[in-house]
Amino acid sequence: MASVMCLECGTTIQLGEWYEDVESKKIAELQSTITAQVDIIKLLKEDAEMLADYLIAEWHGKDGFTFECQVCEAGFFETKESVKHTDDCLITLHTQLMNELGEK
Ligand SMILES: [Zn+2]
Numbered sequence: 559m560a561s562v563m564c565l566e567c568g569t570t571i572q573l574g575e576w577y578e579d580v581e582s583k584k585i586a587e588l589q590s591t592i593t594a595q596v597d598i599i600k601l602l603k604e605d606a607e608m609l610a611d612y613l614i615a616e617w618h619g620k621d622g623f624t625f626e627c628q629v630c631e632a633g634f635f636e637t638k639e640s641v642k643h644t645d646d647c648l649i650t651l652h653t654q655l656m657n658e659l660g661e662k
Contacts, residue, residue: 610649
């Protein structure tokens, strides 16, 4: 059972089950909020990855296909996966943000 100490007199009192019920409800609400936010982050990540993929242009030339980021235009690359971005490209910034969130 939870207890709390009075800051004025130092007396410790036991809190009833009602308090533990309130705490349990608060914890459940916070867990629900965290779950909803994690789901939103997953959707944002999926949206950003689709948008990033869409923003890689495929050019056909005499030597075959080349790929270029339409955001930063950092150059032409042999494959979509090998496209490099500038440090300030929105796709680079998105990737850094995902790394900070512990995602790929
Ligand atoms: Zn780019």
